[in-house]
Amino acid sequence: MLPKERRRWIELEIMNQGKVDIEKLSKQLNVSAMTIRRDLAELEKEGKVVRIYGGAIYPKSLIQETPYIEKKGKNIRQKKAIARRALEFIPKRANIILDSGTTTMEMAKLLKDREDLTIITNDIKIAAKLTESRLKLIVTGGELQNNVGTLYGWPTQEFLKNIHADIFFLGAHAVDIESGVTAPTFEKSFIKRLMIQAAETTWLLADSSKFNQKAFSFVCDLSILEGIITDSGLSKEEKNRYEDYVTICSVYGD
Incomplete structure (x- = not known):
C-alpha cells in the first residue's frame, strides 16, 4: 500500500x-x-x-472548552451531590488540591466552614469563595484564562512541582475507557498532570454527562485514579464497564 x-x-x-x-x-x-x-x-x-x-x-x-458562565448552571443538582460525597474522603487537617471547575466549586462552598484544612487551587473563583473562610488558602498564581477563571502557565507549573498534598480532586471535561481523562487544551492537561503528581491520591469528580466523551489533550489513564465520584446517570452496563478499570462511587438520590 x-x-x-x-x-x-x-x-x-x-x-x-x-x-x-x-x-x-x-x-x-x-x-x-x-x-x-x-x-x-x-x-x-x-x-x-x-x-x-x-x-x-x-x-x-x-469536547471543547466551555466558558464558566455557560457551565455553572448545568447539572447543578448532580454536582452538589457529587461534592457532598467527596467530602467523606477528606480526613482532618488534610492538604487538598481543588482543580478548577464548577463541581469543585460546589466542594468549596461546603468546605468554607471548616478550619482544619489547607486548600490549594488554581481557580480564582474558588479562591474568592473561600476568602472569608478560616481555611488556609493557597492560590497557585499564573496567567488567568479569561471567561473561565483558571490559572495556568509556568508560574503555576513551578509551584505545583514543589508541593505535596494528601488528596487531589480532579475536574473532568471528558472521560472515556480507552482515552482516559482528557482536557480541551494541552496547557490545562499539563497542569492537571502536575496536580496528580503532587498528591498522594486523586479522585475524579465527574457528572455522568462527561462519560464516553473525548477532549483534545490526554490527562491520565483511569487506572491511576483512586476512584470516580459521579451521579446515578450511568446505566448499569456502563458502570460495570468502567468498573473493570476504576472504582465508581455513584451518588443516589441526587
Missing part, C-alpha cells in the same frame, strides 16, 4: 471509529509504529485528525 493510500485508509478508519490506536494500526497495516506516527502527523497537518496519547481521534468528536 502506498503512503497516500495508507493515510486515506487511516483517515476513513478514524472517521468511522472516532479513534485509532497506533499499535493496532501498525499490526493491521503491517508497518512500524513510527510509520503510523508519521502518517498521523501528516494527517494532523491537514486538519483531518487530532493526535492524542497512543493514537488519534476525529476532530469533530472533541
Whole structure:
C-alpha cells in the first residue's frame, strides 16, 4: 500500500471509529509504529485528525472548552451531590488540591466552614469563595484564562512541582475507557498532570454527562485514579464497564 493510500485508509478508519490506536494500526497495516506516527502527523497537518496519547481521534468528536458562565448552571443538582460525597474522603487537617471547575466549586462552598484544612487551587473563583473562610488558602498564581477563571502557565507549573498534598480532586471535561481523562487544551492537561503528581491520591469528580466523551489533550489513564465520584446517570452496563478499570462511587438520590 502506498503512503497516500495508507493515510486515506487511516483517515476513513478514524472517521468511522472516532479513534485509532497506533499499535493496532501498525499490526493491521503491517508497518512500524513510527510509520503510523508519521502518517498521523501528516494527517494532523491537514486538519483531518487530532493526535492524542497512543493514537488519534476525529476532530469533530472533541469536547471543547466551555466558558464558566455557560457551565455553572448545568447539572447543578448532580454536582452538589457529587461534592457532598467527596467530602467523606477528606480526613482532618488534610492538604487538598481543588482543580478548577464548577463541581469543585460546589466542594468549596461546603468546605468554607471548616478550619482544619489547607486548600490549594488554581481557580480564582474558588479562591474568592473561600476568602472569608478560616481555611488556609493557597492560590497557585499564573496567567488567568479569561471567561473561565483558571490559572495556568509556568508560574503555576513551578509551584505545583514543589508541593505535596494528601488528596487531589480532579475536574473532568471528558472521560472515556480507552482515552482516559482528557482536557480541551494541552496547557490545562499539563497542569492537571502536575496536580496528580503532587498528591498522594486523586479522585475524579465527574457528572455522568462527561462519560464516553473525548477532549483534545490526554490527562491520565483511569487506572491511576483512586476512584470516580459521579451521579446515578450511568446505566448499569456502563458502570460495570468502567468498573473493570476504576472504582465508581455513584451518588443516589441526587
